[in-house]
Amino acid sequence: MDRRQTRAFEQFCAESGAELLRIATLLAPDPHTAEDVYQETLQRLAARWSRVDNPRAFCRRVMHNIVVDHTRARARRPELRLIDARDTTDPRSADPHHSVELWPSLRAALDSLTVQQRTVLVLRYFDDRSESEVAGLLGISAGTVKSTASRAIAHLREFPGLAAIFTTTDSMV
Amino acid sequence: MPATDEDIIRDLLHRYTDQVRPPASIAAEVAARQRRRDRRRVATLAASGAAVGTAAGLIAVVPGHSSPAPGQKPPEIRLTADQRILYHLSSAAARQQQGQGRYAVMSTEGTDVTDTSVIDSRTGNMWSYQRGTDGTPSGKSYSRRYSPTAAQFAAMPTGRAALRAALIAEWKSATKPAPHPVRVNGSKGSVTLVPRPVIVSDDDMVFQQASYMLWNPLVGSALRSALYKVLAAVPGVTVNPSAHDSMGRAAVEISRTDDSGLPGGKSDKITYATYENPATGATLESTITYPPGSDVVTPQDPHGNHTVVDTTVYLSTTWANAVPADPYGG
Numbered sequence: 001m002d003r004r005q006t007r008a009f010e011q012f013c014a015e016s017g018a019e020l021l022r023i024a025t026l027l028a029p030d031p032h033t034a035e036d037v038y039q040e041t042l043q044r045l046a047a048r049w050s051r052v053d054n055p056r057a058f059c060r061r062v063m064h065n066i067v068v069d070h071t072r073a074r075a076r077r078p079e080l081r082l083i084d085a086r087d088t089t090d091p092r093s094a095d096p097h098h099s100v101e102l103w104p105s106l107r108a109a110l111d112s113l114t115v116q117q118r119t120v121l122v123l124r125y126f127d128d129r130s131e132s133e134v135a136g137l138l139g140i141s142a143g144t145v146k147s148t149a150s151r152a153i154a155h156l157r158e159f160p161g162l163a164a165i166f167t168t169t170d171s172m173v
Numbered sequence: 174m175p176a177t178d179e180d181i182i183r184d185l186l187h188r189y190t191d192q193v194r195p196p197a198s199i200a201a202e203v204a205a206r207q208r209r210r211d212r213r214r215v216a217t218l219a220a221s222g223a224a225v226g227t228a229a230g231l232i233a234v235v236p237g238h239s240s241p242a243p244g245q246k247p248p249e250i251r252l253t254a255d256q257r258i259l260y261h262l263s264s265a266a267a268r269q270q271q272g273q274g275r276y277a278v279m280s281t282e283g284t285d286v287t288d289t290s291v292i293d294s295r296t297g298n299m300w301s302y303q304r305g306t307d308g309t310p311s312g313k314s315y316s317r318r319y320s321p322t323a324a325q326f327a328a329m330p331t332g333r334a335a336l337r338a339a340l341i342a343e344w345k346s347a348t349k350p351a352p353h354p355v356r357v358n359g360s361k362g363s364v365t366l367v368p369r370p371v372i373v374s375d376d377d378m379v380f381q382q383a384s385y386m387l388w389n390p391l392v393g394s395a396l397r398s399a400l401y402k403v404l405a406a407v408p409g410v411t412v413n414p415s416a417h418d419s420m421g422r423a424a425v426e427i428s429r430t431d432d433s434g435l436p437g438g439k440s441d442k443i444t445y446a447t448y449e450n451p452a453t454g455a456t457l458e459s460t461i462t463y464p465p466g467s468d469v470v471t472p473q474d475p476h477g478n479h480t481v482v483d484t485t486v487y488l489s490t491t492w493a494n495a496v497p498a499d500p501y502g503g
Contacts, residue, residue, distance in 0.1 A: 006204045013200030022190035039199055043314060046207035106189055125179060126186040153178050165181060 009049050013042060020059055026122045027067045029111050037066050060127070060137050064119045071115050105161025112159065116140075117152040124149050205483060206283065208461075255412035256405040262425055263401035266454030269394045271323075274492030277390040282486040289500050291493075294323040294391050304501040323391045331399035333406065337379055340403070344378035374433040380407050384427065384447045388456045390490045397454055416448060418458035419486055424448035458486045 021038045028034040041062045045055055052058045110118055116138070123134045124145070131149075135142040157166045252260065277292045288303040299319035330336050383400045386392055392400075404410055409429050416426035427447050434441030441464075448458040463481045 006208065009204055009207075010200050013195075013203075017195040017200060018193065021195040022193045025190050025193050026186055035195075035199075038195060039203065040314065042200060042203045043206070046203050049207075102185070103189060106185055121182065122186065125183040126190075128183075153182060156182065157178065165185075166178065 005049055009046055012045075012055055016056060016059070020063070023060065023122055023126065024063055026110065026126060027063060027115075027118055028070070029107075033070060037063055037070070040066050057137055060123060064115070064138060067119070068115050102161070102165070105159065109156050109159040109162050113152050113155060117148055117155070120145055120148045121152045208483060252405070255410065258412045258414045258425060259401045259405035259410075259427070262449055262451065262454045263398045263405075265452060266401060267394050267398035269397075269453055269455075271393055272390065272490070272492035274494050276493045276496055277490060278493055278497055279390055279490045280488040282488055283484065289497075291496055292320050292389075292391060293496075297322050297325075297391075300496060302499045302501055320389060320391055323393065326389070326392050326396055329396055331395050333399065333402050336396075336399050337403050337406070340382040341375050341378050344373075344382045371436060372433055372438040373431075374438065376407050376409065377431045377433050379403060380410065380429045381445060383407075384429075384445055384459065387447055387449070388459060388485070388487060401454065414451070418448040419484060420457070420488075422448075422457050423451060424457050425451050455490070456487050458484065460484045 017038075020041065021034065024034040024037040024041070025031065028037050041059050044062050045052065045059060048058070049055075110121075113121065119138065120134055123129045123137065124131070129137070131142045131145045134145045138145070140148075156162055275294055277294060279290045279292070281288055281290065288301055291300040291302075293299070297318045297320040299316045301314045301316070303314075330339055383403050387397065387400060404427060407429065409432060411426075411428050413426040413428075416424045418424045425448070427449065428444055429446075430440065430442060430444040432440050434443060443464070444460075444462040446460045446462070447456055448460075449455065450457055461483045463483070465479055
């Protein structure tokens with residue numbers, strides 16, 4: 001990586017870093033792992049910078065692979081998890097869509113999905129990518145993306161702590 | 174209010190992360206780390222190639238060291254004070270024993286980053302464990318064939334001329350400097366950026382290549398000893414025998430500012446320095462000093478307007494027969 005490539009790399013990070021870390025936060029089980037995933041992704045990108053045509057797509061593929069690796073490693077070596085210290089006393093909790101009380105439930109719900117379901121969900125609905133784009137990124141068929149997303153949403157609909165949101169919305173429609 | 178399940182999911186995912194911001198230092202730190210890795214990789218790629226077999230018949234490229242005619246007395250070689258210091262280092266390095274064990278475990282500290290690298294002397298594969306700091310999370314990585322093997326290093330030539338020629342040849346094969354954009358004023362006052370090839374002098378290549386190789390613990394004592402002798406013959410090398418590294422350890426500082434590196438062969442004014450243990454010839458620290466305007470940016474200097482010193486401190490090297498666990502608990 002020469003000096004101009006370094007500058008281009010840092011420019012990319014400045015423009016896309018927040019978006020990448022948000023995706024890592026959704027894919028990883030906790031904020032610390034998310035930062036690890038984010039940094040490792042950038043490290044791999046930096047190592048291949050001159051050969052990567054589409055850094056954004058590259059980062060998404062790499063993040064998925066890293067999270068898969070983390071998940072496998074965690075399965076082999078379960079670790080003690082600290083209690084999530086997220087604030088749950090937000091005064092806006094009267095509105096189910098604003099309630100930060102949802103966050104522990106959402107985190108738990110995301111963690112209960114498979115890595116592939118989680119990645120499909122994040123790429124489809126956070127990153128707003130089409131089914132065919134997600135299929136291309138993950139190396140699976142568009143049909144698999146569709147069915148995976150559908151199963152993931154159905155799972156979240158039934159998840160304790162989140163079900164109320166869907167129910168509320170159902171009753172309003 | 175979201176209406177469909179997909180909209181609800183979309184809304185939740187965005188709200189859940191809308192306060193997430195990456196620490197600004199991570200990208201700069203990753204880039205700095207990559208620059209350090211590239212520096213090592215340049216050396217290691219070159220060494221790999223050189224180990225394949227440099228022609229033993231390569232004739233001296235060092236000025237003033239041609240072979241004497243038969244029956245003629247060899248010319249007297251007078252060493253400068255700097256060269257004498259480097260020859261002392263060469264002798265000290267030659268006396269060192271190679272560590273016992275398959276894996277070299279090297280603890281280093283860079284700018285805001287502390288890591289431990291484990292290099293397999295048989296395969297050159299490397300595990301790198303990084304300790305997290307404020308704004309820089311811990312992490313680990315694995316690189317296949319990151320370094321030449323100990324055997325490949327051992328196969329490199331140790332004759333000064335052959336080693337110098339090998340370093341130049343391999344620098345050329347391993348490093349392809351990117352074209353440098355140059356402002357050209359057109360006849361109608363227009364300004365365009367034209368890529369022009371960067372020219373690097375043989376002496377720049379030799380110094381960069383040799384000084385890069387010194388950090389690698391897989392480099393054996395004979396090669397390390399030879400590298401100091403090669404450095405002693407490079408014009409423009411400055412030696413400070415009374416220096417200290419940034420940890421305060423007594424060191425011999427060997428430094429040189431590039432005499433080329435820009436289109437047309439102009440100097441890019443980048444200074445490379447390596448700090449060596451005077452008793453053992455082991456590398457204690459290496460630095461690259463980029464002058465203002467070198468396009469090297471940091472979180473503190475996002476426009477590259479100031480001098481940037483990229484430092485790697487080598488804290489310790491030990492040897493093991495198995496890959497150690499992550500010392501930072503990752």
